[in-house]
Amino acid sequence: MSSQKESTVRTLTVAVLVCLVCSVFVAGAAVALKPTQLDNRLLDKQRSILSIAGLGRPGMPAREVKELFNSRITTKVVDLETGKFTDAQDPKTFDPLKAAKxxxxxxxxxxxxxxxxxxxxExxxxxxxxxxxxxxxxxxxxVxxxxxxxxxxxxxxxxxxxNTVIGMGFYQHGETPGLGGEVDNPKWRGQWPGKTLFAEDGTLAVDIVKGGVDPQSPKAVHQVDALAGATLTSxxxxxxxxxxxxxxxxxxxxANLRAGEA
Structure with missing residues (x-):
């Protein structure tokens, strides 16, 4: 075998070995980091729930978020077909988004x-x-x-x-910054507390209004301003x-909760 062929074979061999080592390293890192990633996702979710519920304070460290969530929040599973609580799934491990697939x-x-x-x-x-x-x-x-x-x-x-809203917000989306992404704007989110979802007759009345809410309208208590320049997101x-x-x-x-039958 010529020296040139030997050099080519060696180069290819080294390249393959480097690729294999890198693949093993990346795969190993992904497996090792997965528990941390899952824990961070859960932490972000808990932080969002606490924030929207008006509990805690901004910038709480992870330990405080977990402690506050575990001490104040009870997680339950609901059967959407019956509208009642169920023990069919474990609330600590059940993933509705995964179940939806x-x-x-x-x-x-x-x-x-x-x-x-x-x-x-789901x-x-x-x-x-x-x-x-x-x-x-x-x-x-x-939601x-x-x-x-x-x-x-x-x-x-x-x-x-x-019926009365405490807070509403989104923890994940891909809307356009400055337009649909304004769902994250504290000013827009600040419109929600105190709004009511249902009319006196029990019909769903919450509405996002293009052009702004008329404060003199009897429907204003159910309405929130649409996002400026983001009609489709609104x-x-x-x-x-x-x-x-x-x-x-x-x-x-x-309805079942109101009747004490959930």
Whole structure:
């Protein structure tokens, strides 16, 4: 074999060995870091829930977030078909978003039903409760739906009257910064506390209004200003709220809670 061929073979051999070593290293690092990544995702979720529920303070260290969440928040699983709490899934480990991709644990939504554009809906989901003196003080509901460019994932916190909003916000989305991304703007989020979701007759009345809310309107208590320059994102948020608070979402569950039958 010529020296040139030997050199080429050696070069290729070294390259292959380097690739193999790098692949093993990357794979090993991914496996080793996965528990940390999962823990960070859970921490972000807990931080978001506490913030939207008006608990804690900004910038709390991880330890305080976990301690406050575990001491104040009770996680339960709800069967969306019956609108009642269930023990069919473990609230500590159950992942509704993962379940939504499992044909055995979810259903395909028809075009008429799917106003939130989520395509599939899980049968079971998790809700979060804050109790005070043995009574429901705050209910936090997970909500999601498509905006302009992405699915928005968030939480809606309501008082124990199951009507008055404490807070609403999103912890993950891919909307355009400065436009649809204004769902993260504290000023816009600040419009939600105190709004009511349902009219006196029990019909769903919450609405995001293009052009601004008229403070003199009797409907103003249910309305929030649309995002400036982000019509489709605003419509998406409105749609996802109407889906998750309606008959195909938490509507039956809220009705059962009011009747003491959840």
């Amino acid at each position: 499992d044909p055995k644990l979810s259903k395909v939504l028809s075009g008429e039903e799917d106003i939130a554009s989520i395509k599939r809906q 049968r079971y989901t998790t809700v979060y409760l804050v109790e005070k003196d043995g009574q429901l003080d705050t209910l936090i509901l997970p 999601r739906g498509y905006g302009l460019w992405s699915t928005l994932y968030g939480f809606l916190a309501i008082k124990g009257d199951l 419509k998406g948020v409105n749609n996802l709220l109407h889906f998750w608070l309606g008959e195909n979402g938490f509507g039956p569950f809220i």
